[in-house]
Amino acid sequence: MQKFKWRRIVLKVGSALIAPEQDGCRSRYLLTIAQFIVRCRAQGIEVILVSSGSVAAGSHLFPEQEKRSVTMKKAMAAAGQTEMMAMWDRFFDFPSAQILLTHGDLRDRERYTSIRETVFTLLEHGVLPIINENDTVTTDDLKVGDNDNLSAMVAAAADADALMIFSDVDGLYDKNPNLHEDAVLLPEIDSIDESIYAMAGCATSAVGTGGMKTKIEAAEKATSHGITTFILNGFKEQTFNRLLEGDNPGTIFKPYDKPMQEAVHWMTHTANEQGEVVVEGSIDKSTEDGCIRSDEIVAVHGEFGVGDTILVRSDDGTRLAKATANYSSCLLNFIADNEQSEFSEKMQDSIGPVVSEKDIALLEKS
Numbered sequence: 488m489q490k491f492k493w494r495r496i497v498l499k500v501g502s503a504l505i506a507p508e509q510d511g512c513r514s515r516y517l518l519t520i521a522q523f524i525v526r527c528r529a530q531g532i533e534v535i536l537v538s539s540g541s542v543a544a545g546s547h548l549f550p551e552q553e554k555r556s557v558t559m560k561k562a563m564a565a566a567g568q569t570e571m572m573a574m575w576d577r578f579f580d581f582p583s584a585q586i587l588l589t590h591g592d593l594r595d596r597e598r599y600t601s602i603r604e605t606v607f608t609l610l611e612h613g614v615l616p617i618i619n620e621n622d623t624v625t626t627d628d629l630k631v632g633d634n635d636n637l638s639a640m641v642a643a644a645a646d647a648d649a650l651m652i653f654s655d656v657d658g659l660y661d662k663n664p665n666l667h668e669d670a671v672l673l674p675e676i677d678s679i680d681e682s683i684y685a686m687a688g689c690a691t692s693a694v695g696t697g698g699m700k701t702k703i704e705a706a707e708k709a710t711s712h713g714i715t716t717f718i719l720n721g722f723k724e725q726t727f728n729r730l731l732e733g734d735n736p737g738t739i740f741k742p743y744d745k746p747m748q749e750a751v752h753w754m755t756h757t758a759n760e761q762g763e764v765v766v767e768g769s770i771d772k773s774t775e776d777g778c779i780r781s782d783e784i785v786a787v788h789g790e791f792g793v794g795d796t797i798l799v800r801s802d803d804g805t806r807l808a809k810a811t812a813n814y815s816s817c818l819l820n821f822i823a824d825n826e827q828s829e830f831s832e833k834m835q836d837s838i839g840p841v842v843s844e845k846d847i848a849l850l851e852k853s
């Protein structure tokens with residue numbers, strides 16, 4: 488690990504490692520991971536653990552025939568989370584702390600900042616943060632849905648320099664290794680594009696909610712923030728030994744040369760758009776002075792308030808950028824609906840940019 492010179496790492500441990508038989512937590516694979524955490528900390532590396540597996544861990548407590556219902560899964564998560572935390576805690580002679588999050592928390596800038604600060608405080612005091620999605624309170628609208636993406640959001644929020652995703656595969660293969668004997672493991676990925684997503688196919692894990700696709704999405708989120716990302720096999724002890732020796736035992740995704748700024752990254756990869764404004768043509772054309780003014784907006788969709796994240800779309804439908812709104816949709820609609828009135832004209836002249844230059848995050852992909 489010294490060869491890598493990490494300062495702060497996020498480890499994502501999948502459900503298959505926590506509860507391989509889906510009948511409660513098993514220490515079989517976790518012991519090796521716990522030892523790895525202890526050895527990283529001994530080398531001065533700060534560790535944050537994103538641990539899946541509450542649903543799988545709590546599964547054995549509920550009747551078989553009812554397990555498919557969402558309500559039952561939430562109950563399994565609530566019960567399994569305690570079991571899982573107790574299991575982790577047993578391995579360490581330093582304190583750990585539970586943080587349960589939803590996408591609703593992460594996409595709200597104030598709550599996001601509060602999460603960041605708590606994580607920093609825990610690390611400063613030698614406490615190991617153990618993070619999972621708060622499955623009990625999530626709804627479709629509120630959830631991240633998989634801990635691969637959640638771990639990338641956490642890594643970005645915590646300013647980590649590496650994200651290690653441990654699951655039951657050795658890394659990214661050029662094709663699905665379960666179906667193709669000649670599939671080749673790709674040790675290093677310089678940049679993530681459609682061809683990389685195509686290799687991931689739709690392979691999913693039997694126990695967790697993620698698959699290779701969500702791991703690539705996580706790698707894309709993390710590397711764009713300058714965070715080196717690994718996909719690794721957490722079932723193999725040699726994975727951890729090789730990492731500690733400074734080797735890459737799986738697939739490494741190289742970080743962007745010019746990572747996004749923290750706020751822009753948050754807006755692009757974590758915040759959800761609450762509504763959208765439509766501008767004519769490209770973003771450059773609409774932002775000649777670096778910002779978007781109300782007279783450059785041709786349509787407003789959805790309801791958003793001041794400080795909400797919005798999508799800037801071109802009139803040909805292209806997703807151009809995410810941005811922070813300086814004015815509410817209500818005010819912008821009022822100005823547009825009363826375009827001809829003197830009051831509206833005055834208003835248009837007097838209000839500042841709807842979106843300021845510093846709050847625009849261009850989207851590379853549509």
Ligand code: GLU
Binds near residue numbers: 542620622633695
């Ligand atoms: N939050 C889920 C759990 O603890 C896991 C989600 C995932 O597998 O990615 O069971």
